[in-house]
Amino acid sequence: MAEVTPIPRGVPLKSFAAFTADQSIREVESETPSPAGKEVLLRITHSGVCHSDIHARQGHFDLGSRGKMSLAARGMGESIVMGHEIVGEVVAVGGDVVDKKVGDRLLVYPWLGCGECTRCLDGRENACTRSRTIGGQLPGGYADHVLVPNEKYLLDINGLDPSWAATLACSGVTSFSAINKVLPLPPEAPIAVIGAGGVGLSAIAILTAMGHRNTIALDLNTANLELAAAAGATHTFLMDSESSRATVVDALGFSPDAIIDFVNNSQTSTLGFDWIVKGGIMVQVGLFGGELVVPTTLLAMKMITLRGSFVGNLGELTELVELAKSGQLPQAPVSFGPLSEDGVRNALDALEARLVSGRVVLVANN
Numbered sequence: 001m002a003e004v005t006p007i008p009r010g011v012p013l014k015s016f017a018a019f020t021a022d023q024s025i026r027e028v029e030s031e032t033p034s035p036a037g038k039e040v041l042l043r044i045t046h047s048g049v050c051h052s053d054i055h056a057r058q059g060h061f062d063l064g065s066r067g068k069m070s071l072a073a074r075g076m077g078e079s080i081v082m083g084h085e086i087v088g089e090v091v092a093v094g095g096d097v098v099d100k101k102v103g104d105r106l107l108v109y110p111w112l113g114c115g116e117c118t119r120c121l122d123g124r125e126n127a128c129t130r131s132r133t134i135g136g137q138l139p140g141g142y143a144d145h146v147l148v149p150n151e152k153y154l155l156d157i158n159g160l161d162p163s164w165a166a167t168l169a170c171s172g173v174t175s176f177s178a179i180n181k182v183l184p185l186p187p188e189a190p191i192a193v194i195g196a197g198g199v200g201l202s203a204i205a206i207l208t209a210m211g212h213r214n215t216i217a218l219d220l221n222t223a224n225l226e227l228a229a230a231a232g233a234t235h236t237f238l239m240d241s242e243s244s245r246a247t248v249v250d251a252l253g254f255s256p257d258a259i260i261d262f263v264n265n266s267q268t269s270t271l272g273f274d275w276i277v278k279g280g281i282m283v284q285v286g287l288f289g290g291e292l293v294v295p296t297t298l299l300a301m302k303m304i305t306l307r308g309s310f311v312g313n314l315g316e317l318t319e320l321v322e323l324a325k326s327g328q329l330p331q332a333p334v335s336f337g338p339l340s341e342d343g344v345r346n347a348l349d350a351l352e353a354r355l356v357s358g359r360v361v362l363v364a365n366n
Contacts, residue, residue: 020059048085062289083141177312208232266290333358
């Protein structure tokens, strides 16, 4: 049994919440919770910023002709303390905590399920239909503290740069899980990565670390493609609004065995479907919005495997952290900002304006 460290009553918890009515970011205060049972309270030191937080601030996802998916209807309410790439220091633990202690610096696995369904019991909480994500349904990392419901969701990152380690909880595990849906393939089989932003760059770095030797990066941004080449991409293609199968094949001369689409809008998903080789695998990851209209005859005749992939499970994050600790995984480029109201707002605005290459991590001044 752990020695419980009480939190004095009345100590405020400062958060930087998104209000979907006007898309504002505002500082709010609440009482800092005292952990009980298996709960652990962290003082946040690093909080990564994810493109999906742009949609959370807007309050919806774009479903193309089906309209919009309201995040309020998914249990997120009209204000959200976002942030799901979290590294922090333990400041208090519940009485049933066994392995974590005050002072530990740990990475948070945020993709929690109900804990009771068959998916959760099988270790696939990210596939739970009653999700309660930290940074979504539960208060997240744009704050000075976060309460983690169970110590099992906390991973040791000893020896890793904490700013980079924070990004493993989303961009890292999202790309790793998508890659696991593509591999095994021969090391020389072409794998296309559409979107070389933070998550796409993680995928290229992980593929390189896993020994894959033929990765194609596609992006709208020249700077992103330069980073992709540095991360191990063997081919790059600068996309524009007119890019199609014909323009890509004309430039590269081949079709890929697999495509991982970290954009996943109407243009990129259509390009991927048209471009992929017969019998290929398409893994759709991005949440940019839109829709893919699939000719059913071609789906059958081309024998395409079309899969969705959403973040990753706790086991995959554990594997990825160990890969990072091995020294084989190149560190993704990270830029920094303050963990503050202005810092959250400015980071989200920069991401929305496509002014960021790599990942953004907000650092606490404490």
